[in-house]
Amino acid sequence: MRRMKLVEEARRVVVKVGSAVLLQEGRVDKKALDVLCEDLAEIAGGGRQVAVVSSGAIACGVARLGLAKRPDTLPELQAAAAVGQSILMQLYDEALSKRGFHCGQLLLTRDDFADRTRYINARNTLRSLLSMQAIPIVNENDTVAVEEIRFGENDVLSAQVANLFEADLLVMLSTVSGLYEDFADKGRGGKIVSEVEGVDAAIKALATAERSSTGAGGMATKLEAARMVTTAGEAALIANGREAHIIKRIFAGEKVGTLFYPTRGHMAGKKRWIGYGARSRGEIVVDEGAAKALREGGKSLLPSGIVGVKGEFAADDVVNISVRGGETFARGVVSYGAGEVRKIMGARTSEIARILGSKPYDEVVHRDVMTLL
Secondary structure, X not given: OHHHHHHHOOOEEXXXXXXXXXXXXXXXXXXXXXHHHHHHHHHHHOOOEEXXXXXXXXXXXXXXXXXXXXXXXXXXXXXXXXXXXXXXXXXXXXXXXXXXXXXXXXXXXXXXXXXHHHHHHHHHHXXXXXXXXXXXXXXXXXXXXXXXXXXXXXXXXHHHHHHHHOOOEEEEEEOOOOOEOOHHHHHHHOOEOOEXXXXXXXXXXXXOOOOOOOOOOOHHHHHHHHHHHHXXXXXXXXXXXXXXXXXXXXXXXXXOOEEEOOOOOOOOHHHHHHXXXXXXXXXXXXXXXXXHHHXXXXXXXXXXXXXXXXXXXXXXXXXXXXXXXXXXXXXXXXXXXXXXXXXXXXXXXXXXXXXXXXXXXXXXXXXXXXXXX
16 A cells, blocks of 8 residues: 555656667667656656656667677767667657657766756756756766766666655666566565565665666666665655556556655755765765754764865865765765864864854854765
8 A cells, every 4th residue: 555655656766767678679669659648748747846867868879770789988888879869769759659759868968967057957948848848858968978977877876866856756667677686586476576665785785787788787877776765755666667568567456566665854955965865075974963953863963073074175166975984874065164164173163263263153064965875
């Protein structure tokens, strides 16, 4: 009942479509894409807002250019994407327009999420498209992205879009039927994990490195995408996009794939950007006591709990927050520059003015601009 209620009540949905879902023997399977668009139009026509993150542009370009395989170099990938983007969008447009929907293309790079102004502009464009009876088709801007700003995996891009959109549900369609309990022993004949309460170490251990020849993703990246969405307070689902009318079946209440439940309440838009969009400019290392206060007590970060500073950053930059000897567990907007934090780390709040000559803030990172990961 919980699962059915969650899916039924999802009003904003992002559907990620992997390359292998759309292609058959290296070419776009027009029938499969048409069935997919039929389902998308049906759930959009039923009152839901739907955005699509679609792979396939590079694969379309590879097929059109007659290449033997997906290129290995970035310039060749960009060239294939340049040829394939228009082909892919034309196919989506033809399939959606005959069902009463426009098709809107939105190409994004990592910098569009990292920069707050561009992030808000992308969100506004997405919402405007949806208000105009259009279904946005989002992809990484492969034709101009360079290695430093590439997502590299459309699974991660789909999670970013879901957080940008504040979607209730992210559906990731691949050629696997979900997360397997025993893939290493039984392959795709194994048992599917139907529901997951949190992407922890045990769940990550079930991931495999298997990926398709046309795509870039694997189960590990799908789990990372699910973690990003569920920690922001929404749900994610992995299902087999090669199964006929899989989207329609999901929203009809059929128990397919692997559903990941939200691990916390709905996260505000700015905190989503801090946690999953903005680019970190440095790192603050804290002791165990401070980490516990931030994680469990809902506290702000004070200088007394800081034991290290990495990198150079300015006031109002986003920084990672990690525990000594451990991984990053939070991100936040810092009130002081790196040099100032180095001077006051370990000190009491009452000593800030003496050390720096003034005390504009008590907190190095205020809890209102901090996101626990």
